[in-house]
Amino acid sequence: MNETIETTQTAQPWRPRIVAFFCNWCTYTAADLAGVSRMKYAPNTRIIRVMCSGRIDPQFVLEALSEGADGVLIGGCHPGDCHYAEGNYKALRRFHLLRRMLIGMGIDEKRFRLEWISASEGDKVKTVINDMVEQLQQLGPLDIPARRKAWDVELEEAKAQVPRYEEFEEAAHV
Amino acid sequence: MKGNGDIRIGFYICHCGTNIAGLIDVARIAEYAGTLPGVVVARDYKYMCSDPGQDLLREDIAAYHLMRIVVASCSPLLHEQTFRRAAEKGGINPYFVQMVNIREHGTWVHDDAEYMTGKAMDMVRAAVLRVYAHQPLERKQVPITPDVLIVGGGIAGIHAALTMADAGKHVYLVEREPTIGGHMAQFDKTFPTLDCAACILTPKMTAVKAHPNITLWTWSEVEKVDGFIGNFTVTVKRKARYVDEDLCVGCMECIEACIYKQGKFPDEFNMGLSKRKPIFIPFPQAVPPVPVIDPGQCLHLKKGTCKDTCVEICADRKAINFEQEPEYKEIEVGAIILATGFTPFDATRIPYYGYGKYPNVYTALELERLVNASGPTGGEVRLPDGRTPERVAIVHCVGSRDEHYNRWCSRVCCMYSMKLAHLVKEKTHAEIFNFYIDMRAPGKSMEEFYNRISSEGIHLVRGRVADVYPETLEKKTNGQIGRVIVQAEDTLIGRIRKIPVDMLILSTGLQPRIDAEEIRRMFNISCSAGGFFLERHPKLAPVNTFTDGIFLAGTCQGPKDIPDTVAQAGAAASEALALIDRGVFELEPNTAYIMEDDCSGCKSCIPLCPYTAIAFKEEKQKAEINEALCKGCGTCVASCPSGSIRQHLFEDEEIYREIRGLLAYA
Amino acid sequence: MLAGEEVIEQMWGVSLDRLYDSDEGQRILSCIQCGTCAGACPYGEHMLYPPRRIITMLKAGLIEDVFDSDSLFKCVNCYTCMTKCPRNIRLTEILLPLVKEQSAVRLEEMPAELQKAIENTYRYGNTYGESARKRAAWIETIEVPIRILAKDPAPVDILWFVECDLSYHPRGQAAARATALLFHLLGLDFAILGPEERCAGDCGRLSWEPGLAETLVDYNLSIFDKYTFNRIVTNDPHALDAFKFRYPMFAFKHKTTATVPELYAHLDRLKPMLTKKLDYLVTYHDSCCLGRHNGFYDEPRALLEAIPGVRLVEMDHNRENSICCGGGGGGMWLDTWYKQQGIERLSDRRLREVIATRANVLAVACPYEVSRFEDAVKLAGYEDRIIVRDITELLVEAIGGH
């Protein structure tokens, strides 16, 4: 299958995009509840449903960031409430180590967030998302795909033959 | 890019009336979906979940040789099964369906149409990419244990137990108190029919006791719940009653014989308005009719110095047993019905209503006992000083509809306040003032009841009581001792009224039981914002919980009156019956599985499984997942360091595709 | 019902036509017309437009009619309606001040006493019309050394904002002396602004005269900027309210507390000093600003109970259900006007509850209350049955030797 796909491009000012991984039992349900309760919140989040926050592979987080998410939100059941006994604790442990790694890679800690949201906390879905969107709005885009293109500009440059002297002079003073 | 001979995908977007189409341009999204790889047909339709909507799916599968289906509509928690069944009927594997939740996570929560349209396109793209990678799966079936546990022996638990038992199922009915009957047993008459609560309840209570299919455990509590739908293992603690239920014949002579000649301790059943002995039975018609001894009050148990007159009188039966220890019973059940009931709002929390401060301020439940013929005053409504009240005020909405206490309307207070107005007036001929905010009389015969009582000549004051204080504080007192002034704005005449009354009745609302949170955890279900147990869906699954096999009945789910409680108990019982009678339960095939050739046998996954579903196979030097034990959380999948564990329905590849689809760049 | 920071922020710059822009303003729309506000209001029965009707009129677009009435002259800013409102509508903080402001504008003639108090505050920075230079004159009457920042501007821990009543009123000065002594004995590092201090602008005057309020805020902020201190402590709960809920709109960020909670924080050191037994049956009158609006119910009672011999007895209306002394919201300067209207003063009404307790001491924590209740006691002829004391005065009395 040819996976070249057209994207939906609308000429709007930049708005952060969050990929949210929500567990089926608590947080996804809470997001449904927010819907049923018609709570309005920032539309910047795209939710991916997993059965348990313990299913969230750190690779998913990195993939989401690397594909252009400005932030990643993990939502799971409150400690002690996991539908699968303790998947959320595993998520919490992974979260902390991954968070350190992301910070080490220059990613602001506000871009990666874990929240316990129970099935009844529709309003928390709203406040957490609104809050995160506001923070990301201030941080500006992460936009790794665009950065990657920018990084690779140097390859395009070097494809040319040996540059003339003036250009070296310039490069040396960058 | 139409159908490149590879995977052929059908896309459907639901208008959901105006719920979705009211905000976003569904036709535009369908058109966009049609440009996505693999999509050979893309349509928008008014109601996808309707029969014609499902037919459309089936017809298209045949006409376009569809291999995958994407439906953009509501939450998959709501209709995933619907569309899977439709796909199956159309002849493709039910798991070739992916839903896009553009309603709950979209049009219901956002109002920027343009942006939401873009978001919907992102979500659609993700689903189309994801569904491409879907694998055909088979449903797994597990057998269901035919017995059922019902927690709580109020009218809801009783009715559910009898329904199930009559259908031939074995029921364990567990009640915390020494008797079943719950709050209803405390009521005098019930609205709107004004029939006596005991007359309708006690026959059902005795039927429970007599039913061969019901194991009744009163004075017992659920300690632990393990397992899952069809196969719960429950530990029940039977507290020490110190009276052997098997030996006791219910003669009550032990109570008579107790060394305490008079009642000494507040009688819980009568809301502390009378006294009882350390050995007691809550009320004469209690089921089982077996006394219970309070170990904190009984001289023998407390000090060991009693003459043991109760033991003496029971010499024949030897039912009194001071050595009794709590017993723990482990039972296997296939389904559980929670009917744990409510707690009345604690009126002391509103200091300005004076409950607990002024002796003539009562709660409604206290009044129920006062007007009850078998209550502490034999049914006479008297003040603490023995007088019969001449003026009585009833305050509606105490603790309800209030941001400081409980936000919800407790639903029964208006009608029971009218009932109490009627009963008190009937018994005392007092002048009655009902202070209400809005008179709520929905439901069959309720308006008629309201009409009837209001014509009996009570004063209905539209205004919430704002203050209660002793009459002596006002300048002009007519000498009546102990009257309180009820102060409220009568909003209909626009005047502040200060009405001195002899008796004030607080119509306290219903709230979750104090330990609802612990029960919720034990049974692994959810609570709604106010703390009542959360139903799976308010309309489509009102007695189900998010935990399969656990059902709700009565006021533990939310305030409701007796007719509704009984109706809901019946519904919970039939849901449980339907489950049990099916004999097997189909599990989501979302289990994890190990790619045997790829597994290095590093054992990292083994301790992570909460269900010990993963074992290390020595002969192969590989790990293996027992599919029957796996619940499909996917924790091991996320952890496998060499990517050798996969999960059906949530394959890495599927999730990656979803991520990429959501974020795809031009 | 305590105001959270987010609520305070929402109050900033709210006007009637933009009322519904904030979440707190929008709450007004959730009113269920239950009448609790009107029923709870101490003067509700005398208002043509009690809060419930104000909301109805507002929703019906008839709010102008309310401006033309004198209903809001009877609002004493006691926070009772707001505290009891089942919809949590922050009436006293948001809606009522806005209506009151408009009512004042429409008024043909301001009641003379209030007019005078406002004028005095404009001209002299205090309601008494006394010279600002005399503001610290009271310190001459005690031996405790009191630092005035203008003379010694070194950094200090506590800026003690004494306020007008404690500076000028003879009964207020007694509380000022008591407070100074307590601070001194506790070894607190404190100083006062002295002649530089001006009225903080209490809840009443702030809503009657927003222009005056801003002038006072600007002035006091400019003085605060001159000195280095950690926090502000004030005896006047109205000033506390002004600092906590109004001043932040103007970038005021200092931590502020009242004397009562400040003393309570040192109770373990204070208690051993309270050696003299006072054989009093005390009832405590909760100040609206200290209690209902800031939640200090237990602190004053704990201070009183720390005094040997003191037995506390509660009035029927206490804590969050307490009844205002009638001094708030400008009521302090409307007594004559109330009398003209034939309305019983709240202090007189409250005194009946005091008497009903059979207490022989009425303890208070707000400078308005001492004079208001002493008036009421005289009027009712109860001088031999009850005395009125500020909590600080009782504490000093219990220390003995002073």
Next chain:
Amino acid sequence: MSDKPKIGLYWCASCGGCEESVVDLAEDILDVVEAVDIIFWPVAMDFKRADVEAMDDRSITATLINGAVRTSEQEEMVRLLRRKSAVIIAYGSCAHLGGIPGMANQFDREQILRYVYEDAPTVVNDEKTRPATAHRFNGSEATLPVFHATVRALDQVIDVDYYIPGCAPTPALLKAAVEALLTGTLPPKGTVLAPDIALCDECPRKESKPEDLRIERFHRPHAVMADPDTCLLAQGIVCMGPATRGGCEALCVKGNMPCTGCFGPTSRVRDQGAKILSSLAASVAADEEADIISILSTIPDPIGTFYRYGLPGSLLRKLLSQSSWTGGTSHHA
């Protein structure tokens, strides 16, 4: 020229260990030399760039390139070799995933240059002189290659046909690869020429790994005396074995050192570091947030530990500093 297959070997940003590993074929190298013509191998034989440029396109049967790509010269050379070779084999961790030099991607170029030429404790450079890409001296011009801002694995610059992993690859892997090449039995393009199963499979300590591993704290290998017979993870030492492709004969473990992951992930994993992170973190023996953080803090350098050989090839690749990024112009829904 003979008809024997022509083989090229080239090095980019590498330590020379990979070249050494070719020599480590020992006497087997004679068989290789017997079977092929080595037409380009700067470290051992005197060929010039011009010689390569003169060759016909795709005339080299296979070129084994080791080292990451960091400079313009390396980039030019690999592009040239790509043109001239039928098959390109990324040889060793650096070419495969970026390798040890790839850890430089944790820093900006400016950070690196400043440290190396100014801030490092052993540097005396008051004039803050830095290498210039061109310098004129006495009328003649000397040039240096441009130092790229990013370290790249080979396939991030040119199309790569096969990978031989390892730091350095074992002679056995090389030999097997050459044999496959000669016999035309190479697997599909893109394959990593090593077993696709994690190292534990061949680890001599596999037996000793407990089935209930719960990690109370992590130890760094230099800080403890590791028991030579027990699984290193069971001793709290971070061993990347479970997340690392096998085929190395567990050489490090046999030397009582933990696997540090040089063979990279299995084909089923996209980000080796993330996977071992996931597994290790999940095994931490704590539920309280503070305890979790405390145990995890015993891994002082997660990036250096989990991405020692694979940062450029990982999902994030490179430091994402806010300062160097002024994006915000891209418009997307």
